[in-house]
Amino acid sequence: MGQPLNVGIIGCGSIVAQYLATFARLGTVRLVAVADLMAERAAAVAAEVPGVRALSIDDLLADPEIALVVNLTIPLAHAEVSERIIAAGKDVYSEKPLAADGAAGAGVLRVATDAGRWVGCAPDTVLGTGTQTARRVIEDGAIGRPIAATATMVTPGHERWHPNPDFYYLPGGGPLLDMGPYYVSALIHLLGPVVSVIGSASRLREERVIGSGERAGERVPVEIDTHITGVLEHASGALSTLVMSFDAVATRSANIEVHGEAGSMVVPDPNTFDGDVLVRMLGDTDWVVEAPSAGYIDAGRGVGIHDRALVGDAARASGEVGYHALNVMESVLRAAATRTSVAVASTCTVPPRVELQKL
Structure with missing residues (x-):
């Protein structure tokens, strides 16, 4: 080493x-x-x-x-x-x-x-066993050609727990740019780069109240939209639907679902490194848990730097993927503002899969 x-x-x-x-x-x-x-x-x-x-x-x-x-x-x-x-x-x-x-x-x-x-x-959560095992399922052709994916993140807002949440409600913040990188990066690793998007956005209120810490009770102005919905067209032809919100209460599942011609798959919450990958094939009556078969076992934030130390410039949590994810999210926001379809200006090479290994 x-x-x-x-x-x-x-x-x-x-x-x-x-x-x-x-x-x-x-x-x-x-x-x-x-x-x-x-x-x-x-x-x-x-x-x-x-x-x-x-x-x-x-x-x-x-x-x-x-x-x-x-x-x-x-x-x-x-x-x-x-x-x-x-x-x-x-x-x-x-x-x-x-x-x-x-x-x-x-x-x-x-x-x-x-x-x-x-x-x-970041995020390097995509290098854990959750997303990487799901990627292996897709690359092995187990669910057939991917057709669509859904990705949902719903929370009432980070001001409820963060003592200094101001930046979440300024340009550069919001649910899409804050939490979207986890979901968009995972979708890129699973389904490839994105070529165009459509989107809509809204804002529930103009200020937020800090709920914890020394500033509890202080009001923070909201300068960006706080509920974003987008549809991503991948170069592969698959369509992914995003819902990113700081305005709603909860969702029963923060997972990603991927649907193929021969089966459907539940991918663990991309804000985590592991979790069960579930697959249900056409004709089956129940979901089957896939054993971890790719990714860093027991990973945590910073595993992308470990990957860099191991493989050098070929490290998977790259600026190229981060830039493309940013372009995708920015394009969704632009599509929402203009009510048009927006072409994504960049693309990226999807890094090689992480073979199953202990951190």
Whole structure:
């Protein structure tokens, strides 16, 4: 395996704990330092992990020991911070989405290409046994040619639990750009790139009330649509229907369903790494659980960086897929605003399947 990949983290908000938990289990990744605009947050993270230093952002970027920086800043800052990381001569792995809009995302990839640096992008949930086993079922032809898929994410809004939910309701946020990357990325891995979309959108209310933390009771303005529906036309001919909402109460299933000529399949919630893949063939009266047969076993957030350490530039949680997913989501929003069908400007090569292996 060689030496571990030395990484730093910029952004020590709520999500960082999940990355720390994964890195602690890996022999392929070594966390060197963390930074945040709020120095006390970086210090608190560093205090939890022996040997990790809390640095300023400038000092972290200047550290020659660090080869890759994980960008866990808010979505509106993703592109700017990623470009700073690249300019410092380091590879970058960004939380989703790659950027707040497609133009900024294209800029990140262009700067990286010019500098000869690698860009990765969450979500890496698609590398777990759930989505990867489902992908194997499709690639093996078990359900026949895929015809359609559905993907639904319904919640009353993140302000109910997040102490600082403002960015969810600003441009670059909303249910589609926040949660859609999990679903759209999974659909890309399962059914291939998307060529065109249609969509509709609405907004239930103009402000939200924070439900937890020191700011509980404070009102947050809503500047974006909070209920999005779209239909994605994949290059393969399959049609996927998306429902992404911060306005409704709940759904009985956050799973993806894929329907083929010979059978249907339930794919686990793409915001998780594992779960049961269910298949029901034409003529059957019940669903059958598929044993895990592809993907990283017991994966967690940050497995995409582990994959990078193992396979180098061929790492599957790539900026190319992240950019295409962003283009797809942005196209759905544009289609909703214009009430027209919108062609997706980009495409991507679907990365190779992950063969079944322990993290």
